[in-house]
Amino acid sequence: MAIKTPKLSWADVTPESVFVNRRQILAGMGALSLGGIAGRGVAQGDLEPNSYEDITSYNNFYEFGTGKEDPARYASAMTTDPWSIEIDGLVDAPGTYDFAELVTGMTMEERIYRFRCVEAWSMVIPWNGFELAQLLDKVGVQSGAKYVAFETLYRPEEMRGTRSPVIDWPYREGLRLDEAMHPLTIMATGLYGKPMPNQNGAPIRLVVPWKYGFKSIKSIVKISLVAEEPKTSWNMIAPNEYGFYSNVNPAVDHPRWSQATERMVGGGLFASRQDTLMFNGYEEDVAALYDGMDLQKSF
Amino acid sequence: MGLADPINKTVRRVPVWSVYLMGAVPMGWLFYQGATGGLGPEPIKALEHRYGLIALQLLVAGLCITPLIRFVRINLMRFRRAIGVLAFSYVAAHLLVWLVLDLRSIALIWSDIVKRPYITIGMVGFLCLQPLAMTSNNWSVRRLGPLWRKLHKLTYLAVLLGAVHFVMLVKGWQWEPLLYLGAIVCLLALRIPAIQGPLLQVRGGAMKSAHPRGG
Numbered sequence: 324m325a326i327k328t329p330k331l332s333w334a335d336v337t338p339e340s341v342f343v344n345r346r347q348i349l350a351g352m353g354a355l356s357l358g359g360i361a362g363r364g365v366a367q368g369d370l371e372p373n374s375y376e377d378i379t380s381y382n383n384f385y386e387f388g389t390g391k392e393d394p395a396r397y398a399s400a401m402t403t404d405p406w407s408i409e410i411d412g413l414v415d416a417p418g419t420y421d422f423a424e425l426v427t428g429m430t431m432e433e434r435i436y437r438f439r440c441v442e443a444w445s446m447v448i449p450w451n452g453f454e455l456a457q458l459l460d461k462v463g464v465q466s467g468a469k470y471v472a473f474e475t476l477y478r479p480e481e482m483r484g485t486r487s488p489v490i491d492w493p494y495r496e497g498l499r500l501d502e503a504m505h506p507l508t509i510m511a512t513g514l515y516g517k518p519m520p521n522q523n524g525a526p527i528r529l530v531v532p533w534k535y536g537f538k539s540i541k542s543i544v545k546i547s548l549v550a551e552e553p554k555t556s557w558n559m560i561a562p563n564e565y566g567f568y569s570n571v572n573p574a575v576d577h578p579r580w581s582q583a584t585e586r587m588v589g590g591g592l593f594a595s596r597q598d599t600l601m602f603n604g605y606e607e608d609v610a611a612l613y614d615g616m617d618l619q620k621s622f
Numbered sequence: 623m624g625l626a627d628p629i630n631k632t633v634r635r636v637p638v639w640s641v642y643l644m645g646a647v648p649m650g651w652l653f654y655q656g657a658t659g660g661l662g663p664e665p666i667k668a669l670e671h672r673y674g675l676i677a678l679q680l681l682v683a684g685l686c687i688t689p690l691i692r693f694v695r696i697n698l699m700r701f702r703r704a705i706g707v708l709a710f711s712y713v714a715a716h717l718l719v720w721l722v723l724d725l726r727s728i729a730l731i732w733s734d735i736v737k738r739p740y741i742t743i744g745m746v747g748f749l750c751l752q753p754l755a756m757t758s759n760n761w762s763v764r765r766l767g768p769l770w771r772k773l774h775k776l777t778y779l780a781v782l783l784g785a786v787h788f789v790m791l792v793k794g795w796q797w798e799p800l801l802y803l804g805a806i807v808c809l810l811a812l813r814i815p816a817i818q819g820p821l822l823q824v825r826g827g828a829m830k831s832a833h834p835r836g837g
Binding site: 580596 | 657668725737798
């Protein structure tokens with residue numbers, strides 16, 4: 324099934340100049356570019372994206388070190404071409420897919436999302452990508468599947484941060500199937516109309532805007548459809564601090580810090596905090612996923 | 623000790639005020655960097671962490687003074703007060719960034735101090751340093767006499783709390799804070815008579831004459 328298709332980046336489809344004048348596009352498109360869905364929770368046009376510089380210089384990607392500037396400094400060592408993704412478990416068409424092959428036929432969109440880190444900082448990021456549901460439909464999810472598990476590349480010779488045992492490598496994340504199929508959940512392959520920078524999780528990463536950033540796993544090499552709740556890295560490290568769900572919730576504090584407020588990255592030395600929103604502002608869209616659940620317990 | 627004497631001779635010519643000056647420059651420079659984009663897109667956290675880290679490094683440097691004399695006869699005792707006062711200043715700056723730039727709310731500050739063990743520990747460490755900073759002058763040394771040395775043993779607790787604060791605030795178990803904690807534990811262990819005695823005996827009886835004042 325490895326038919327090599329020419330590798331097109333999102334930038335090949337849309338001229339960069341179109342992306343540069345962001346606010347004009349937004350004025351024109353309104354919530355349209357989100358297929359209407361996210362527009363209900365957070366008016367996309369109200370969000371002012373962080374600069375490309377902010378987004379690509381302040382990252383958590385522990386495979387390259389625990390410092391915020393480490394990924395920008397060291398992630399260039401990661402080879403992202405060729406790139407393949409193994410899809411296994413309860414799927415009709417398991418196999419190892421070439422990246423280009425996997426994204427062929429997907430409807431690419433721009434999604435301007437809030438991004439809220441569990442460390443109480445946030446950004447607004449204009450992602451390019453497609454709904455994860457499309458990919459799952461492509462490979463055919465079988466009826467027994469209840470969860471989706473993801474793994475990040477683990478290649479020590481290119482990832483200096485993995486010499487430290489801070490995480491039991493490879494990095495793992497997971498979603499419940501209905502979360503994975505939700506239209507807000509995307510696989511991002513770029514930002515600002517450019518191919519995904521290595522430090523942001525090239526060539527393909529998950530983005531789940533209503534959950535803390537660490538759920539949005541980077542540089543994915545494996546996707547498994549499974550019946551049981553998969554192990555996830557931060558939950559393995561400190562289960563009392565990082566739950567499987569990790570939905571953004573200002574009412575549930577991290578044991579070591581408050582989650583009630585956050586600071587927008589890029590505001591400078593004198594910027595103040597802002598209130599954190601339930602489900603990071605996507606409450607209208609996603610709250611129904613958790614009907615009947617005690618979010619204090621299932622944090 | 624062929625090396626200790628030339629080092630001591632050179633060091634004797636360094637005026638203490640220059641240590642204060644060198645120590646103070648990064649504080650202003652980092653603030654300027656933070657205000658002008660030099661500390662990246664999240665300068666408040668960056669400044670908070672940089673001040674905190676320098677404070678810890680200065681506290682570790684302060685702990686090195688006595689072992690350096692005892693074990694290698696390098697005498698930097700005349701800089702110890704400057705190092706201590708600078709360390710306190712950086713802890714205070716670290717705290718001020720947190721209060722004034724980061725949280726900006728008495729309610730948030732209070733709930734953090736009460737609810738978050740790593741902040742409680744950091745605050746206790748800061749409070750330990752308070753009387754030490756206030757008595758870092760010749761008048762207090764004379765006034766307090768032997769009590770001064772006892773009082774200043776609080777440094778040990780403060781440094782230890784500072785390192786634990788650092789270990790606790792990072793996500794997961796990271797090398798850097800653990801290395802600081804390890805170094806501090808070793809430096810403190812050197813002050814335990816049961817450990818110090820045998821080490822000094824290895825160095826030979828000649829060292830005894832070099833015993834410094836202060837702990």
